[in-house]
Amino acid sequence: MSVAAPTQTRCQQCPLKRLEIFRAVSPEELAFIEYFKSGEFVTEVGTTILLEGTNSPHLYTVLSGWGFRYKSLADGRRQILNFVLPGDFMGLQGSMFNEMQHSVESLTPMVLCVFPRDKLWSLYAKHPSLAFDLTWLASRSERLLDENLLSVGRRSAIERVAFVLLDLFLRARQLALTQNNRLKIPFTQQHLADSLGLSLVHTNKTLNALTSRRLIRWKPGAIEILDEAKLAELANHETSVSTLRPLI
Amino acid sequence: MSVAAPTQTRCQQCPLKRLEIFRAVSPEELAFIEYFKSGEFVTEVGTTILLEGTNSPHLYTVLSGWGFRYKSLADGRRQILNFVLPGDFMGLQGSMFNEMQHSVESLTPMVLCVFPRDKLWSLYAKHPSLAFDLTWLASRSERLLDENLLSVGRRSAIERVAFVLLDLFLRARQLALTQNNRLKIPFTQQHLADSLGLSLVHTNKTLNALTSRRLIRWKPGAIEILDEAKLAELANHETSVSTLRPLI
DNA sequence: CGGGATATTGAGTTAGTTCAACACAGGTGG
DNA sequence: CCACCTGTGTTGAACTAACTCAATATCCCG
Numbered sequence: 001m002s003v004a005a006p007t008q009t010r011c012q013q014c015p016l017k018r019l020e021i022f023r024a025v026s027p028e029e030l031a032f033i034e035y036f037k038s039g040e041f042v043t044e045v046g047t048t049i050l051l052e053g054t055n056s057p058h059l060y061t062v063l064s065g066w067g068f069r070y071k072s073l074a075d076g077r078r079q080i081l082n083f084v085l086p087g088d089f090m091g092l093q094g095s096m097f098n099e100m101q102h103s104v105e106s107l108t109p110m111v112l113c114v115f116p117r118d119k120l121w122s123l124y125a126k127h128p129s130l131a132f133d134l135t136w137l138a139s140r141s142e143r144l145l146d147e148n149l150l151s152v153g154r155r156s157a158i159e160r161v162a163f164v165l166l167d168l169f170l171r172a173r174q175l176a177l178t179q180n181n182r183l184k185i186p187f188t189q190q191h192l193a194d195s196l197g198l199s200l201v202h203t204n205k206t207l208n209a210l211t212s213r214r215l216i217r218w219k220p221g222a223i224e225i226l227d228e229a230k231l232a233e234l235a236n237h238e239t240s241v242s243t244l245r246p247l248i
Numbered sequence: 249m250s251v252a253a254p255t256q257t258r259c260q261q262c263p264l265k266r267l268e269i270f271r272a273v274s275p276e277e278l279a280f281i282e283y284f285k286s287g288e289f290v291t292e293v294g295t296t297i298l299l300e301g302t303n304s305p306h307l308y309t310v311l312s313g314w315g316f317r318y319k320s321l322a323d324g325r326r327q328i329l330n331f332v333l334p335g336d337f338m339g340l341q342g343s344m345f346n347e348m349q350h351s352v353e354s355l356t357p358m359v360l361c362v363f364p365r366d367k368l369w370s371l372y373a374k375h376p377s378l379a380f381d382l383t384w385l386a387s388r389s390e391r392l393l394d395e396n397l398l399s400v401g402r403r404s405a406i407e408r409v410a411f412v413l414l415d416l417f418l419r420a421r422q423l424a425l426t427q428n429n430r431l432k433i434p435f436t437q438q439h440l441a442d443s444l445g446l447s448l449v450h451t452n453k454t455l456n457a458l459t460s461r462r463l464i465r466w467k468p469g470a471i472e473i474l475d476e477a478k479l480a481e482l483a484n485h486e487t488s489v490s491t492l493r494p495l496i
Numbered sequence: 497c498g499g500g501a502t503a504t505t506g507a508g509t510t511a512g513t514t515c516a517a518c519a520c521a522g523g524t525g526g
Numbered sequence: 527c528c529a530c531c532t533g534t535g536t537t538g539a540a541c542t543a544a545c546t547c548a549a550t551a552t553c554c555c556g
Contacts, residue, residue: 071394071395071398073398073402073403073484074484077402077403078402079397079398079401079402081394081397081398092383092387093387093390093391096383096384096387096388096491097387097388097391097491098491101391101394101395102394121376121380124376124377124379124380125376128369128372128373128376128379129372131372131376131379131380131383132369132372132379134383135340135344135372135379135382135383135386136344138383138386138387138390139340139341139344139345139386140344140345141390142341142386142389142390142393143341143345143349145390145393145394145397146319146329146349146350146393147319147349148397149319149327149329149393149396149397149400150319150321150327150329152397152400152401152445153327153400153442153444153445154321154325154326154327154445155321155325156511157511157512188533188534188535189534189535190534196401197400197401197402198512198513199512199513199514200535201512201513201514201515201536201537202511202512202513204535204536204537205512205536205537206512208536208537220521220534220535236321236322243344243345243346404543405543405544436501436502436503437502437503438502446544446545447544447545447546448502448503449504449505449544449545449546449547450543450544450545452503452504452505453504453505453544454544456504456505468502468503468552468553
């Protein structure tokens with residue numbers, strides 16, 4: 001856990017601002033965000049950022065890197081709720097209730113903007129547009145969850161795998177993290193299995209099935225989407241709704 | 249679809265206000281809520297309140313009655329995302345994106361407070377405390393979804409059934425909808441199955457299993473919780489976090 | 497009294513699990 | 527530089543939880 005002091009990114013130069021999917025922020029908003037931001041948290045791989053049952057005083061926006069949000073049962077079974085990518089916001093639950101009901105762990109080194117929970121109220125009080133953005137973000141992550149629940153509850157194994165892979169690919173592409181049809185995947189098949197509610201073995205076999213159908217190519221550490229349209233059809237993936245997303 | 253004109257509930261007399269789980273609202277907040285509210289929507293059983301793919305101009309708070317939120321796949325498979333009870337808020341996704349990504353249908357006659365989407369912004373601008381409440385509500389429903397996803401992804405059939413039933417029972421009890429250990433259940437086993445990602449037949453058999461373990465008693469239309477503690481243990485149900493919930 | 501939903505039960509099937517062995521890569525220390 | 531070790535991926539085989547199909551029962555409502 002290291003909080004860089006002078007080498008911090010100024011919000012002016014926020015790397016995410018360049019991406020066209022993010023809405024433009026006014027100078028006043030930017031000034032407030034800069035005041036709101038208390039520092040940066042640079043993580044290693046495998047760092048626990050938020051822990052179920054604890055009470056974090058921070059909120060975070062992901063500047064770079066991948067992570068995942070999960071819950072566990074007493075005997076160790078784990079369900080990955082969703083993957084966390086740049087631009088995602090986390091920790092709001094801790095500010096609304098007293099305890100985190102889920103954990104978050106990094107999959108790569110990450111850079112997180114840190115916001116203190118105490119100032120959250122002043123954001124609502126003084127910057128309704130940013131408060132609105134937070135609601136937007138909360139709604140969006142609910143949408144992701146809805147999709148995942150539909151997957152895990154009602155899609156077959158091959159449909160599920162097709163769905164997550166395509167979904168991750170599309171999210172990553174919006175963030176300019178893809179190279180043509182290739183995407184670096186910073187997690188193992190075990191993570192995939194835990195996000196899909198499948199066993200590791202069956203996840204592996206299902207990846208093979210997708211490969212032999214020539215829809216994807218999976219090499220540990222990366223995927224290539226060979227046939228986006230067919231994959232979308234198999235996955236029942238509705239190409240998603242677009243709105244400019246907020247930056248905070 | 250009938251919108252009662254003069255017989256509307258004044259927010260002063262909102263039936264939910266009596267329940268101690270809801271936070272007290274100030275007179276100013278109450279006045280705004282009354283201004284925000286554009287009417288009431290009284291539904292029949294089986295009414296589609298929000299429909300996936302459409303664009304509703306309204307937001308709703310449930311005053312009374314039960315409903316459920318769901319998504320479907322092209323071939324008709326359906327996943328119930330969660331059940332909707334009094335005090336729940338819905339339709340926010342429609343205001344954040346342009347299209348609903350899920351549907352909502354009533355299980356009983358319902359009374360809904362209707363709020364026009366256009367005035368949402370003025371809520372953020374003028375009543376940050378209420379804006380905060382909306383975020384609270386969004387967070388809460390994310391929490392419910394997290395739990396469900398964990399269930400569907402990682403719990404066995406009997407654990408899942410135990411979990412939903414207990415969870416519904418606890419939610420209903422907070423709303424004073426239970427009688428001792430009994431709760432009227434306004435839906436069929438098919439609904440239960442669709443919320444759990446199980447087949448109808450297996451759901452039925454699992455209900456029997458819980459009955460013969462003497463944990464519950466299920467009669468179509470009602471359940472009785474015979475052993476709350478054992479049920480909670482089987483379900484891995486962490487007795488939930490409490491905060492006063494907002495009313496809007 | 498009849499008809500349409502809903503619930504119940506049994507039997508056979510299958511998608512996905514568990515177990516177990518093996519392969520492979522990268523990283524460390526002797 | 528090699529030998530080993532640990533984490534990851536791969537594959538086959540046996541097993542089982544949950545599914546589908548199908549028949550029957552029950553309930554409610556007109």
